[in-house]
Amino acid sequence: MKLIMNMYQRKIEMREQIELKRSSLNQEERQAREEQIVNQLIGLCKEHFKSSSDGCLMTYMPFRTEVDIAPVMEWCWSRGIRVVAPRTVKQTRQMILHEVTSYNDFSSGGWGIREPITSLPVLTDLSTIRMILVPGLAFDTKMARLGYGGGYYDRFFKLFAEQGIAQPLLVAASFDLQVVPEVPVSWNDVNMDILVTESLQLKASHIQ
Ligand SMILES: Nc1nc2c(c(=O)[nH]1)N(C=O)[C@@H](CNc1ccc(C(=O)N[C@@H](CCC(=O)O)C(=O)O)cc1)CN2
Numbered sequence: 166m167k168l169i170m171n172m173y174q175r176k177i178e179m180r181e182q183i184e185l186k187r188s189s190l191n192q193e194e195r196q197a198r199e200e201q202i203v204n205q206l207i208g209l210c211k212e213h214f215k216s217s218s219d220g221c222l223m224t225y226m227p228f229r230t231e232v233d234i235a236p237v238m239e240w241c242w243s244r245g246i247r248v249v250a251p252r253t254v255k256q257t258r259q260m261i262l263h264e265v266t267s268y269n270d271f272s273s274g275g276w277g278i279r280e281p282i283t284s285l286p287v288l289t290d291l292s293t294i295r296m297i298l299v300p301g302l303a304f305d306t307k308m309a310r311l312g313y314g315g316g317y318y319d320r321f322f323k324l325f326a327e328q329g330i331a332q333p334l335l336v337a338a339s340f341d342l343q344v345v346p347e348v349p350v351s352w353n354d355v356n357m358d359i360l361v362t363e364s365l366q367l368k369a370s371h372i373q
């Protein structure tokens with residue numbers, strides 16, 4: 166009998182496979198790869214944050230075995246580039262952005278993800294975001310992304326069009342082993358503009 170999995174099941178299965186693969190990297194392998202990825206991300210920041218009027222970087226604190234991209238936020242802080250990070254609201258599946266200026270601005274929230282503390286200033290004007298570092302489990306060369314299944318980021322990306330604002334540059338960082346032939350995509354999934362791994366930097370065709 167031919168088994169045809171639906172989209173939902175295919176996403177769950179791929180999440181499990183990739184999470185398992187990603188956690189098989191040893192410390193040494195991880196560090197070398199992370200350094201290559203972080204260097205490329207800093208290169209992109211240099212390109213896109215040339216002056217203080219270039220807006221802010223939206224990023225996140227890594228959890229589980231995600232690529233550790235936190236050094237990018239440290240680099241931004243050292244250059245006076247503003248950084249915002251999301252706090253998730255489970256009831257509405259929204260993300261609230263807070264400006265963060267040091268690691269002390271984070272505390273462990275749901276799923277153990279370090280999120281900004283609630284007393285920090287909230288960013289409401291989304292037009293000031295120049296670039297978003299987007300977390301993800303799996304990616305393909307068409308720039309499709311598979312997340313953890315909360316739909317937080319896909320919902321968040323929709324806000325730009327709703328508010329008549331141009332979407333910032335969406336940049337994802339992942340290990341090579343997270344790049345798959347084809348990510349199962351549904352109507353709500355938003356593609357990335359740039360995908361950075363330890364061995365490649367892919368740009369969507371609309372990016373020069
Ligand atoms: N570092 C980081 N921060 C992030 C994300 C991310 O992918 N990485 N998210 C990206 O969106 C949001 C958090 N999304 C998450 C969604 C689900 C699970 C999770 O553990 N889910 C369970 C299954 C739960 C269920 O079925 O209801 C699991 O995987 O075991 C974790 C995070 C916001 N912050």
Ligand SMILES: Nc1ncnc2c1ncn2[C@@H]1O[C@H](COP(=O)(O)OP(=O)(O)OP(=O)(O)O)[C@@H](O)[C@H]1O
Pocket residue numbers: 176300310311312313314315316317318319320323351353354
């Ligand atoms: N823009 C949206 N409006 C309403 N529901 C949405 C939207 N985007 C995603 N969803 C819903 O959220 C759920 C999770 O979506 P999906 O599996 O694509 O998440 P994901 O991309 O893996 O997660 P995330 O974006 O949090 O990393 C699905 O039920 C989906 O229908």
